Structure formats: structure tokens, C-alpha cells
Amino acid sequence: MRSELLNKDRFAWMVGASVDSISTAGPPDWSVELSNGGSVQVETGFWRLSWPGGIVVCSQDHGHKFGLPAPVNVIEDAMAAIGNARITNAFVREGAPDLVLEFDNQLLLDVLVGSVGYECWHMYEASGWHVIVRGSGEASGLMEPLGMRGYPE
Numbered sequence: 666m667r668s669e670l671l672n673k674d675r676f677a678w679m680v681g682a683s684v685d686s687i688s689t690a691g692p693p694d695w696s697v698e699l700s701n702g703g704s705v706q707v708e709t710g711f712w713r714l715s716w717p718g719g720i721v722v723c724s725q726d727h728g729h730k731f732g733l734p735a736p737v738n739v740i741e742d743a744m745a746a747i748g749n750a751r752i753t754n755a756f757v758r759e760g761a762p763d764l765v766l767e768f769d770n771q772l773l774l775d776v777l778v779g780s781v782g783y784e785c786w787h788m789y790e791a792s793g794w795h796v797i798v799r800g801s802g803e804a805s806g807l808m809e810p811l812g813m814r815g816y817p818e
Contacts, residue, residue, distance in 0.1 A: 668804035670796050671762055676755035678703060678790055679766065684747050684774075687740045692727055697774070699752075702791030705764065709800075710779040710786055714743050716772050721746045747772060762802050764788070 682699040689695050695707040713723040722739040730736050750768040757764055764776040764786060778785040778800035788796045789809075797805045 667759075667762070667802040668798075670804040670806050671757040671798065671802065673756045675796070676757070676764075676788075679752050679755040682752050683749055684744070687743055689724075689727065689740070692724060693779070695724055704789045705776060706787040706789070707776055708785060708787070709783040710763075710777050712774060712776045714746060714772055714774050716746075716770075721772070747774075757798075761800065762798050762804070764798075 678701065679699065682701040682703065685698045685700050687695065687697050693707065693709060693711060695712060697705045697707075697712070699705075707724070711724045714721040722737070722742045724739055726737045727739040728736045747768065748770070750770040750772060752766050753769050754767040755765070761778050762785070763778060766774040766776075768774070776786050778798075781800040783799065784797050785800050786798050788798070793808050795807050795809045797807075
């Protein structure tokens with residue numbers, strides 16, 4: 666059963682924010698930090714950045730060469746494409762609980778679930794509100810002290 670924590674109004678705080686940084690503790694773990702102090706952490710899923718013409722980058726390609734002179738750096742490519750674009754819409758798709766961030770430059774950042782049982786992604790509001798999402802559509806919410814989120818160093 667889909668959690669009420671995934672209702673569209675829970676993501677309104679993201680609208681107007683830009684992406685400050687994207688980082689990884691090593692795939693498949695990723696962090697997308699927003700300009701308003703919030704973030705999205707990806708665990709057992711993956712993310713992709715696309716626009717109407719196709720896929721710009723996909724987290725699963727990070728570090729692969731694909732016959733290119735240098736390995737793909739999805740962090741650099743994604744940040745270059747996003748630039749100063751602002752989020753205009755944020756929601757979780759019906760069915761599989763994929764998070765979608767729409768930007769004012771027509772880009773879409775999709776956080777796609779990769780497991781039914783494991784925690785797939787986390788959302789952290791600047792207030793400390795933390796939502797944990799599983800591929801089954803279940804979600805849990807809790808308050809955390811600021812500074813406690815993210816990956817261990």
C-alpha cells in the first residue's frame with residue numbers, strides 16, 4: 666500500500682531550489698544536495714537526468730569508459746547540464762515510487778527504485794524531517810538532528 670508520505674504536497678518544499686552538488690560514496694550510493702538545505706540520497710536505486718531529446722546521464726554509467734578517451738563522470742556532466750536551473754515540480758510517480766524532479770530548463774531528474782524490499786531513496790528536508798522510501802511504496806518518516814544525515818565519512 667502506498668504511503669501518504671509520498672503524496673505530492675510532501676515535496677512542495679523542493680520547488681524553487683536548485684542542485685548545489687551531486688556526490689557519491691561509491692555507486693550505488695548517491696547524494697543530491699539542494700540549495701534550500703534539503704537533499705535526496707539514493708541507495709538501492711539509480712538516477713538519470715533526461716530532457717525531451719533523451720537521456721543526458723545515468724548514474725549507472727559513472728566511471729565507465731564506453732570506448733571514450735576518459736571514463737564518464739556523471740557528476741560533472743549532470744552539474745553542467747543542470748547549471749542554475751530551478752526545480753519547478755517534484756512528485757513520486759504512481760506505481761513504483763520513483764521520485765521525479767522537473768527543472769525550469771526542461772530537464773528531469775528521476776530517482777528510480779531498484780528493489781521491492783530495500784530502502785531505495787531518502788528525502789531530507791532542511792528542518793530535519795527524513796522520509797525513507799522502499800520500492801514497495803512503503804515509506805517511514807522521522808525527525809533527525811541536523812548534521813546526522815548522509816553517508817558516513
